Amino acid sequence: MSPHERVNGRARESQGFVVETTGLTKRFGDRVAVADVDLRIPRGSAFGYLGPNGAGKTTLIRMLLGLTDASAGTMHLLGRPVPARRAEALARVGAIVEEPRFHGFLTGRENLEIIAAAREPEAHARIDGALARAGLAHRADERVKRYSLGMRQRLGVARSLLGDPELLILDEPTNGLDPAGIHEFRAMIRGFVAEGRTVLLSSHLLSEVEKICDEVAIVDSGRVVMQGSIADLARGGQQSVLVATSDDARALAIVSGQRAVDSATPGPDGIHISLAKDVEAQPAADEISRSVVLAGLAIRRFEPVQASLEQRFLEITSRLEEAA
Amino acid sequence: MNTSTVTAELPRGRWNTRRSPRLVRAELLKVRKRRGLLAAILALTILPMIVAYVILAILHGVDPAKHGPAGSAHNFADSLNFLGALTIVAGILVGATLGTGDLGAGVFRELVVTGRSRLALFAARVPAGLGVLLLAFGIAFSVSAIAATLLAGPLDPPSGRLLLHSAGWLGLLATVSFVIALGVSSLISSRGTSIGILLGWLLVAMPLLLQIGSLGVFRETMIGAATERLEPAAVLGDGAHVPMSLTAAVLVVAAWTIVPLAAGAWRTVTRDA
Numbered sequence: 001m002s003p004h005e006r007v008n009g010r011a012r013e014s015q016g017f018v019v020e021t022t023g024l025t026k027r028f029g030d031r032v033a034v035a036d037v038d039l040r041i042p043r044g045s046a047f048g049y050l051g052p053n054g055a056g057k058t059t060l061i062r063m064l065l066g067l068t069d070a071s072a073g074t075m076h077l078l079g080r081p082v083p084a085r086r087a088e089a090l091a092r093v094g095a096i097v098e099e100p101r102f103h104g105f106l107t108g109r110e111n112l113e114i115i116a117a118a119r120e121p122e123a124h125a126r127i128d129g130a131l132a133r134a135g136l137a138h139r140a141d142e143r144v145k146r147y148s149l150g151m152r153q154r155l156g157v158a159r160s161l162l163g164d165p166e167l168l169i170l171d172e173p174t175n176g177l178d179p180a181g182i183h184e185f186r187a188m189i190r191g192f193v194a195e196g197r198t199v200l201l202s203s204h205l206l207s208e209v210e211k212i213c214d215e216v217a218i219v220d221s222g223r224v225v226m227q228g229s230i231a232d233l234a235r236g237g238q239q240s241v242l243v244a245t246s247d248d249a250r251a252l253a254i255v256s257g258q259r260a261v262d263s264a265t266p267g268p269d270g271i272h273i274s275l276a277k278d279v280e281a282q283p284a285a286d287e288i289s290r291s292v293v294l295a296g297l298a299i300r301r302f303e304p305v306q307a308s309l310e311q312r313f314l315e316i317t318s319r320l321e322e323a324a
Numbered sequence: 325m326n327t328s329t330v331t332a333e334l335p336r337g338r339w340n341t342r343r344s345p346r347l348v349r350a351e352l353l354k355v356r357k358r359r360g361l362l363a364a365i366l367a368l369t370i371l372p373m374i375v376a377y378v379i380l381a382i383l384h385g386v387d388p389a390k391h392g393p394a395g396s397a398h399n400f401a402d403s404l405n406f407l408g409a410l411t412i413v414a415g416i417l418v419g420a421t422l423g424t425g426d427l428g429a430g431v432f433r434e435l436v437v438t439g440r441s442r443l444a445l446f447a448a449r450v451p452a453g454l455g456v457l458l459l460a461f462g463i464a465f466s467v468s469a470i471a472a473t474l475l476a477g478p479l480d481p482p483s484g485r486l487l488l489h490s491a492g493w494l495g496l497l498a499t500v501s502f503v504i505a506l507g508v509s510s511l512i513s514s515r516g517t518s519i520g521i522l523l524g525w526l527l528v529a530m531p532l533l534l535q536i537g538s539l540g541v542f543r544e545t546m547i548g549a550a551t552e553r554l555e556p557a558a559v560l561g562d563g564a565h566v567p568m569s570l571t572a573a574v575l576v577v578a579a580w581t582i583v584p585l586a587a588g589a590w591r592t593v594t595r596d597a
Contacts, residue, residue: 065437067597090439097437101430106357114431117350118440124346159434 048209100156104145244270351452395475419505507584
């Protein structure tokens with residue numbers, strides 16, 4: 001049990017998932033925006049909800065937050081059924097949905113006061129801390145209409161902290177941030193996770209999710225097509241090996257005919273060998289190195305290439321396109 | 325707070341109930357900070373009364389034989405007729421602004437995400453809007469009443485009964501026009517369209533319809549007929565266009581208050597945020 005759980009005595013809640021959906025579906029007329037989604041987000045993780053634009057990410061978040069009704073399926077937030085106990089669940093959820101919006105004629109602080117008034121009485125006392133955490137303390141008394149997009153994103157983060165959230169739902173939160181801001185934002189999210197909070201990060205940016213998140217669900221056309229840890233998902237992709245020898249032309253001829261090899265392509269740094277999907281990676285790599293050595297070639301480089309989430313994502317989506 | 329600490333327990337108690345002074349204060353903050361709206365309210369309430377009595381006083385001072393005293397019950401009644409029309413305009417402005425302010429700015433979504441009941445969010449707008457509106461009209465009415473009394477000269481100042489009745493009638497006009505605008509604008513989600521429709525209906529179409537005798541009993545269902553019935557006789561002048569009982573007038577006012585509020589609340593609760 002983490003300190004977070006011990007301090008609050010919420011061991012029972014911690015045993016579940018912070019978000020759990022079953023068969024969640026949203027239809028707009030004939031169009032299905034979210035299709036039969038079963039999602040389980042473990043407590044205390046940074047969870048990426050990854051998919052291309054129009055995949056149904058924001059619609060799912062809007063359903064979780066009670067902004068729109070689900071057409072079918074069930075949802076639980078922080079162990080509470082939604083919408084039946086929505087108010088109770090959302091009291092400990094902070095969210096940025098799409099671009100954070102504010103009253104431009106109010107200051108940053110006043111905008112937070114408006115939201116704090118809708119939350120529990122203690123929320124008001126959290127305003128200063130939230131502004132400081134988001135790096136906006138020095139600009140808090142300026143009108144929001146003078147804020148840049150990046151500052152509005154920061155204010156959105158500050159606002160999402162007013163409920164002292166167990167779960168933060170951030171929909172494309174790095175939109176409008178400059179590289180330094182994005183870097184800072186990543187650190188902030190990891191900081192939230194380190195405190196025991198759970199972060200659900202929705203993004204179409206693979207690199208963003210890969211750098212921030214521990215777990216990921218890949219969504220396409222409203223369906224979750226894969227869910228697991230970043231490492232597991234990447235491992236699930238096609239394995240490849242980079243081999244450089246004393247005679248790459250001969251080595252290429254040797255490995256090309258092997259059953260364990262799906263394809264072999266020469267490159268400036270050696271031969272890129274993709275392993276066949278139905279073989280175990282380690283024995284296959286052993287077989288390749290053995291055959292090259294037995295042919296009398298010296299191996300100068302031999303390294304497995306770790307598939308990135310991006311490669312895996314492209315594999316999955318291209319497979320879906322082929323199947324369609 | 326220190327947001328780097330662990331999260332707190334889920335809030336308990338009655339913080340999420342429908343009535344919340346904190347929500348009302350938040351709505352008041354929004355109204356107070358809308359400088360344009362406050363300027364419009366000022367221009368439609370206090371300012372006209374000051375300007376009118378100052379002009380009347382100057383005219384009387386320049387040519388007392390031609391222009392009577394600025395005050396008196398008669399001038400008070402005239403000023404209230406004018407203030408009544410402005411009350412409707414100001415009520416519509418404030419109601420439509422509060423009804424669509426959060427939605428237009430995209431902040432309604434952020435408020436819904438807090439988990440707070442949508443009905444509570446809607447309900448908080450009523451006391452906040454009325455508070456600002458009635459304060460402005462209270463001051464405007466006071467200016468008129470004081471000026472009409474102090475500047476009456478040899479003429480009769482407005483009686484206590486007339487002052488009381490007029491204050492109640494103005495308050496009713498402000499409340500009804502505000503509530504109708506709040507409900508309608510929440511229903512159709514457009515400030516400009518709501519203001520246009522309501523100004524056209526309350527200040528142009530309805531007064532015309534009230535004069536068409538062939539509409540018969542249908543005229544009694546109009547809010548204008550009911551407010552005329554409740555208007556002080558001294559202010560109304562020629563008498564009501566539609567004779568109706570006091571009970572009927574009260575019922576019509578109640579219906580025109582409750583129905584738009586219910587429609588606005590329903591839309592607020594059911595809309596996609």
